Every structure is written in C-alpha cells, then in structure tokens.
Amino acid sequence: MSLSVWSVKYGERVVRKNDVFHDYAQYGLPDGDLDMDYNFWVVRDGERIILVDTGYDIPKKDWLGEISVTPTPDALEILEIDPADVSMVITSHYHYDHIGYLGLFPNARVVSARRERDYWFGKEAAGGLEGEFSTVDDLAPVHRAEEEGRLVLIDAETEVYPGIHVYPIGGHCPGELLTRIDTDNGGLILTVDAAHFYEQIEHEWPFFAFTDLEEMKAGLSFINRLAAETGATIVPGHDGRTRQRYPAAPGAAGRVATVLA
Numbered sequence: 123m124s125l126s127v128w129s130v131k132y133g134e135r136v137v138r139k140n141d142v143f144h145d146y147a148q149y150g151l152p153d154g155d156l157d158m159d160y161n162f163w164v165v166r167d168g169e170r171i172i173l174v175d176t177g178y179d180i181p182k183k184d185w186l187g188e189i190s191v192t193p194t195p196d197a198l199e200i201l202e203i204d205p206a207d208v209s210m211v212i213t214s215h216y217h218y219d220h221i222g223y224l225g226l227f228p229n230a231r232v233v234s235a236r237r238e239r240d241y242w243f244g245k246e247a248a249g250g251l252e253g254e255f256s257t258v259d260d261l262a263p264v265h266r267a268e269e270e271g272r273l274v275l276i277d278a279e280t281e282v283y284p285g286i287h288v289y290p291i292g293g294h295c296p297g298e299l300l301t302r303i304d305t306d307n308g309g310l311i312l313t314v315d316a317a318h319f320y321e322q323i324e325h326e327w328p329f330f331a332f333t334d335l336e337e338m339k340a341g342l343s344f345i346n347r348l349a350a351e352t353g354a355t356i357v358p359g360h361d362g363r364t365r366q367r368y369p370a371a372p373g374a375a376g377r378v379a380t381v382l383a
C-alpha cells in the first residue's frame with residue numbers, strides 16, 4: 123500500500139493567540155500572532171483520490187476576514203484532479219470552511235460522523251442556523267449525498283478505506299472526525315479542527331470554539347494517546363507552520379500543495 127497525503131492551502135488569515143485559545147490568559151503567556159491556514163487534504167492511492175474536506179468559496183463571502191489564496195476548483199486543476207474522479211470525501215465536520223465545496227464532487231461517497239449529520243440537520247429543520255458556522259447552502263450537498271445513497275455515517279472508529287481510519291471525537295462540533303492515515307513513511311493523524319494549532323497538541327489547550335469543552339479536552343488527550351500507540355505524526359488543521367515542516371509538492375503542484383507523506 124502506498125497512500126500519499128498532500129495538504130492543499132486555499133486561504134489564510136492572521137489571528138491572535140488570545141483570540142483562538144480558550145481562556146488563554148490563564149496561562150500567563152504573552153499574546154502573539156499565529157498564521158492560520160485554510161486547507162483541505164488529498165489522499166491518493168494510485169488512481170484513486172480521496173479528500174478530507176473541501177475548502178469554501180472565500181471570494182464569494184469571507185466569514186472572518188479570510189484571504190483567498192487558491193480557490194478549491196483552481197487548486198484541483200493545478201493538481202490535475204477532475205472533481206468527478208474523487209471517490210470519497212471525508213468531512214471532518216460541517217463548518218463552512220470544511221464542506222463549502224462539497225457540491226463539486228457528485229460521485230464521491232461522503233463520510234461523516236452520524237452525530238454531525240444529526241446535529242446540523244436537526245438545527246436546520248428547527249430553523250436554527252442563524253449565526254451558526256454552517257448554512258442551508260453548505261448542508262445541501264450533504265442532503266443530496268444522503269438522497270443518492272452516498273452518505274456513510276460513522277458511529278465509532280472505522281476503517282473507511284484500507285489504511286484510512288476515522289474516529290468520531292466531538293468537542294469542536296458534536297461529530298468532529300479525526301482521520302488517521304497509514305503510509306509507507308509512517309502514520310499521520312489529521313486533526314483538522316480537533317486541534318487547529320501545534321500548541322493545542324503540545325499543551326492540550328482547547329480552542330475557543332467548541333460545542334462541548336470537556337469533549338474537546340478529552341479529544342486532545344485522545345489525539346496524543348493515539349499518536350503514542352500508533353507512532354503516527356500529528357498534523358494540526360489550520361497551522362501555517364505545517365508548510366515549514368514539510369516539503370512543497372513537486373512542480374506546479376508546489377504552488378498549492380505540501381507533501382505530508
């Protein structure tokens with residue numbers, strides 16, 4: 123088996139530690155800037171292409187002052203990926219910046235935690251999406267996948283493809299999914315929004331945005347435990363320093379992608 127994993131950056135912004143780490147003042151440390159990247163991930167097994175998340179259309183509407191770097195459709199073109207050929211999209215959770223482009227992939231099986239689906243569909247049915255980080259438009263491709271029998275709902279650790287395991291851990295969202303990928307160069311844990319930044323992994327610091335703080339703390343411990351048990355390397359979801367720790371992809375792909383494995 124030889125799975126390759128690339129991180130693809132589509133947007134960015136600069137944030138303050140004080141704003142993104144929950145109750146940061148308690149640590150008595152100085153504030154400072156962090157480069158926050160917006161990514162999705164491409165896993166290839168020969169011709170087979172699996173994505174973790176999809177990015178969203180920043181030029182159409184930036185939610186928090188995100189700056190567009192390479193929109194997903196352009197990034198896929200640079201990577202010579204036809205969206206129709208993507209066979210699976212693993213959704214880490216249903217926030218706008220993770221599933222905004224899910225509709226681009228009409229043939230993909232969509233892998234989500236059941237709790238995530240139930241939470242957002244429930245809110246939507248109750249007219250409760252106002253002020254939330256997901257919209258009716260964001261959820262529409264999930265409904266379509268479900269109607270077409272392409273939605274795969276996850277209740278517990280599952281190997282969704284040979285060498286790719288997902289774990290529902292909650293915290294940031296009720297159905298936050300962790301993805302662990304076995305590669306020839308060792309395992310990777312894509313935390314996505316279960317840990318946005320390296321500090322959160324190192325110190326098990328919660329992020330400011332959560333639906334369940336205790337679940338988020340337990341999730342951070344679980345990530346470290348899973349890494350210790352499996353020897354996998356942890357890759358946080360939004361940390362700009364990832365691009366300094368890993369090489370750029372070869373050729374034109376290097377404009378958008380970093381090689382994680």
Ligand SMILES: [Zn+2]
Nearest residue numbers: 217219220315
């Ligand atoms: Zn995010």
